Amino acid sequence: MNPFDFITQTLRIAVPYLFAASGGLVAERAGIVSLTLEGFMLSGAFTATLGSYYSGSPVIGVLAGAAGGLLFGLLHGIATVRFRADQVVSGIAVNLLVIGLTQVILMLLFDSSSNSPRVEGFQAGLSGFGDPLVWLGLASVPVVAFLLYRTPFGLRVQAAGEHPEAAASVGINVRFIRYVAVAISGVLAGLGGVYLALDQHQFTNNMTAGRGFIAIAAVIFGRWDPWRAGAACLLFAAAETTQIQLQGVAGIPSQFIGMIPYLLTIVALAGLVGRAVAPAALGRAED
Amino acid sequence: MSESLLRRAEEALLPPIVALLVALILGDILILLFHESPAHVYGRMIEGAWGNPYGFAQVLYKTTTLTFAGLAIALALRAGLFNIGAEGQLAAGAFGAALMGIILPAGTPGVLAVPLCLLAAAAAGLLAGGVPGVLKTKFGAHEVIVTIMLNFIILALLNWLLVEHFRVEETLHTAEINAGAVPRLSEFIPGFHGSAANVTFLFAMAAAVWCWWYLFRTPGGYALRATGLQAEAAEYSGIRVGRVWIKAMALGGMLAALGGTNFVLGYKHYYEDGFTGGSGFLAIAVAIVGRNHPFGVVLAAFFFATLSQGGLAIHALVPKQMVEVLQGIVILAMAAAVPEVQRALRGVRSARGATT
Numbered sequence: 001m002n003p004f005d006f007i008t009q010t011l012r013i014a015v016p017y018l019f020a021a022s023g024g025l026v027a028e029r030a031g032i033v034s035l036t037l038e039g040f041m042l043s044g045a046f047t048a049t050l051g052s053y054y055s056g057s058p059v060i061g062v063l064a065g066a067a068g069g070l071l072f073g074l075l076h077g078i079a080t081v082r083f084r085a086d087q088v089v090s091g092i093a094v095n096l097l098v099i100g101l102t103q104v105i106l107m108l109l110f111d112s113s114s115n116s117p118r119v120e121g122f123q124a125g126l127s128g129f130g131d132p133l134v135w136l137g138l139a140s141v142p143v144v145a146f147l148l149y150r151t152p153f154g155l156r157v158q159a160a161g162e163h164p165e166a167a168a169s170v171g172i173n174v175r176f177i178r179y180v181a182v183a184i185s186g187v188l189a190g191l192g193g194v195y196l197a198l199d200q201h202q203f204t205n206n207m208t209a210g211r212g213f214i215a216i217a218a219v220i221f222g223r224w225d226p227w228r229a230g231a232a233c234l235l236f237a238a239a240e241t242t243q244i245q246l247q248g249v250a251g252i253p254s255q256f257i258g259m260i261p262y263l264l265t266i267v268a269l270a271g272l273v274g275r276a277v278a279p280a281a282l283g284r285a286e287d
Numbered sequence: 288m289s290e291s292l293l294r295r296a297e298e299a300l301l302p303p304i305v306a307l308l309v310a311l312i313l314g315d316i317l318i319l320l321f322h323e324s325p326a327h328v329y330g331r332m333i334e335g336a337w338g339n340p341y342g343f344a345q346v347l348y349k350t351t352t353l354t355f356a357g358l359a360i361a362l363a364l365r366a367g368l369f370n371i372g373a374e375g376q377l378a379a380g381a382f383g384a385a386l387m388g389i390i391l392p393a394g395t396p397g398v399l400a401v402p403l404c405l406l407a408a409a410a411a412g413l414l415a416g417g418v419p420g421v422l423k424t425k426f427g428a429h430e431v432i433v434t435i436m437l438n439f440i441i442l443a444l445l446n447w448l449l450v451e452h453f454r455v456e457e458t459l460h461t462a463e464i465n466a467g468a469v470p471r472l473s474e475f476i477p478g479f480h481g482s483a484a485n486v487t488f489l490f491a492m493a494a495a496v497w498c499w500w501y502l503f504r505t506p507g508g509y510a511l512r513a514t515g516l517q518a519e520a521a522e523y524s525g526i527r528v529g530r531v532w533i534k535a536m537a538l539g540g541m542l543a544a545l546g547g548t549n550f551v552l553g554y555k556h557y558y559e560d561g562f563t564g565g566s567g568f569l570a571i572a573v574a575i576v577g578r579n580h581p582f583g584v585v586l587a588a589f590f591f592a593t594l595s596q597g598g599l600a601i602h603a604l605v606p607k608q609m610v611e612v613l614q615g616i617v618i619l620a621m622a623a624a625v626p627e628v629q630r631a632l633r634g635v636r637s638a639r640g641a642t643t
Contacts, residue, residue, distance in 0.1 A: 035435070075619075083623035088369050088431055092571055093618035100611030107606040108320065213435060220432060255447040262436035269428035278429070285626070 014237035015137035016192035020215035023188025030181030035091030038212025044190025049203035069190015084285035121198035141230035161279035306620035335600020340478030349592035355546025356570030359539035366535035367515035372434030374567025375441035380544025383411030385558035388464025400466035416540015424529035485553025
């Protein structure tokens with residue numbers, strides 16, 4: 001395979017990771033644990049399919065997908081910010097809920113427990129780069145970096161995640177900031193799912209298949225910095241591309257390639273590639 | 288005295304009751320969407336789970352795995368740690384037991400083979416739970432993320448071992464074990480005929496009693512609970528918090544791994560890819576609804592097992608995935624209700640205190 005194809009395939013595989021990791025990063029920097037990314041992605045994929053199916057327009061699909069991610073982002077926000085539920089537990093519940101709900105509604109609407117009918121997606125010509133979602137996904141990293149480091153809102157997000165009490169004492173509405181952050185993460189991760197669904201022209205059961213967790217891995221491996229997290233997404237995607245290219249060729253078993261993101265995350269957490277410093281107030285309810 | 292007992296009962300029981308009520312109401316709405324009567328659906332569910340000996344035995348089978356995995360999570364939570372790794376630990380234990388059962392020559396007496404298989408499972412679980420414990424203690428690596436990542440790593444590793452080395456051609460399971468099975472409960476209770484329920488259920492109950500005894504009646508359990516309540520204070524009072532963390536995670540891994548033997552030693556007699564089917568994640572709900580008390584865990588495991596078995600009986604009326612939705616709602620409502628109910632109770636009490 002020529003290097004050009006390798007790069008384009010890597011970029012396309014990275015799109016859902018980039019969306020979800022950028023979103024997860026915003027929530028985590030505000031102090032909300034993002035074990036929910038898998039659920040957000042799946043809900044985005046599902047509602048995008050519904051939107052595109054009923055309107056025949058992929059643009060409506062994208063909007064519906066963003067709304068689906070937003071909905072569960074807000075649910076996680078209400079549980080953790082309003083009710084101060086344990087963020088890990090709430091995250092697991094949201095994931096379970098989305099997996100169950102998508103299947104139940106799939107049955108209700110299409111009488112199938114495995115997949116939706118074919119839906120309209122974008123023209124993916126130009127090696128897949130005709131799809132505007134690819135460009136949006138690539139843009140999500142600089143946009144989130146700008147938002148986080150160059151805007152007053154971003155500074156408030158960082159304050160909410162590092163020292164909520166101090167933030168509150170200078171008049172920042174920590175709860176509101178956290179709501180907005182988790183909503184943004186829902187929308188962005190939802191768009192990651194939208195790309196998957198529209199690219200494959202249908203929703204299939206549990207189609208995100210652990211990608212949300214790889215995105216969390218990228219956030220941690222990137223030490224909670226958007227640029228480094230984006231680079232981690234590209235790294236993981238490149239490993240996946242390599243594995244796909246090597247299929248059938250005697251080489252490293254695919255299971256071991258699949259482990260790379262998870263192993264690297266553990267290595268990062270164990271401080272072997274420099275200290276991974278999480279936002280200080282990550283996981284703590286604001287009092 | 289009775290006042291404090293009442294208080295404890297209120298704090299233990301109110302959140303689960305609130306959570307179940309919320310789930311019940313939201314579940315009703317979902318059922319109505321399918322133009323079915325909630326009473327009819329819930330009735331079917333209970334009938335399918337408890338209405339006949341076979342269904343009830345299946346509930347006991349599911350209770351077994353969930354109890355072991357739920358205890359694993361509850362024990363870690365008592366030490367202030369979140370073990371999300373039960374899914375991988377279950378699989379590791381099942382694989383360990385199956386390998387031992389295959390290696391042992393046929394005709395090895397059960398009194399020798401079963402303990403050896405349990406030992407192999409326990410060793411696998413000790414490793415799967417111990418590694419995150421050590422990484423937490425020595426490097427400060429957060430156990431939530433490490434255990435999630437380890438789930439993927441363990442399942443991928445087992446998949447590779449199975450596909451490349453141990454599977455029976457054209458299947459995703461190992462050969463049947465030569466030695467090491469435990470009897471089905473149906474050998475003692477004929478009505479349970481055809482059900483997978485087996486003697487591992489009794490092991491699970493024994494494990495719950497052991498956990499209770501360990502947590503509340505031994506110095507080790509005291510150190511564990513003290514660490515969970517206030518790690519820094521525990522450290523000042525001379526408890527080696529790091530060791531407690533490693534021990535709690537390793538013990539938890541071991542318990543979850545023993546849950547995996549329910550499938551291998553009691554049911555299929557081989558390891559099969561994907562047999563856990565999310566039990567390890569559901570066990571998080573079991574631990575939380577059971578309020579991290581070993582006996583609460585048993586009750587919660589029985590409750591979720593009932594939901595799961597009952598879910599099969601309602602498939603003709605509504606999709607059985609409805610059960611997953613209900614589980615999600617119960618966990619979410621439970622997580623939200625615990626701090627909320629505790630605050631409300633505090634409010635009521637201080638109001639009461641003010642008037643008397």
